[in-house]
Amino acid sequence: MKQIIIATKNAGKVKDFQKLLEPFHCEIKSLLDFPEIADVEETGTTFEENATLKAETICDIVQQPVIADDSGLEIDALNGEPGVYSARYAGEQKNDADNLNKVLHNLKETKEIDRTARFVCVIAIAEPNKETIIKRGECEGAIVFEPKGEHGFGYDPIFRPKGLDLTMAELTLEEKNKISHRKNALDQLVNWVKEL
Ligand SMILES: O=c1[nH]c(=O)c2ncn([C@@H]3O[C@H](COP(=O)(O)OP(=O)(O)OP(=O)(O)O)[C@@H](O)[C@H]3O)c2[nH]1
């Protein structure tokens, strides 16, 4: 069975990828299976830079195909914040609830019409001795006033995808994987996964 390593320690992302890659019958590993591999310091200022950094660093170590995902939430009323700093928006502890509450606090005076936002996911695929492939997916939406829903992870409870009355966290994993930024990025890489 083909094995793909996802260069992440984010369990929420692993769950998304496992579901999204199910049709391709690959064995999915992540850095949660390799605790001996240190976190990659994300020194980039764009999602593309960080995804490439994570994919190439881990590929050099494991010498097999690696998928990395750098993703985050861009909020128009906050000039695109938290962006590439989404994981650490409320501090190095990378606490989802703290991050989400900081967004709600910073938007407390912002009217509904001005709460537009988007999830961004950049996937980088690195293979030994090959050019790294990079694809970006986005999901437009808005930030709600109160967290809602039990599914997903991160900012899902406060992100309402455009055209829906539910937050991303009120969708099932299957429903999220039909519209998410991660799905939109991975859709551009289907041929690579098929040819693995
Ligand atoms: O609600 C969400 N639904 C999503 O689908 C989603 N995708 C990403 N994010 C957030 O964006 C940051 C990623 O940061 P990030 O790409 O650096 O990942 P990370 O540091 O968590 O793990 P790693 O992949 O770097 O190991 C984190 O705060 C995540 O909460 C999401 N939030």
Ligand SMILES: [Mg+2]
């Ligand atoms: Mg990270």
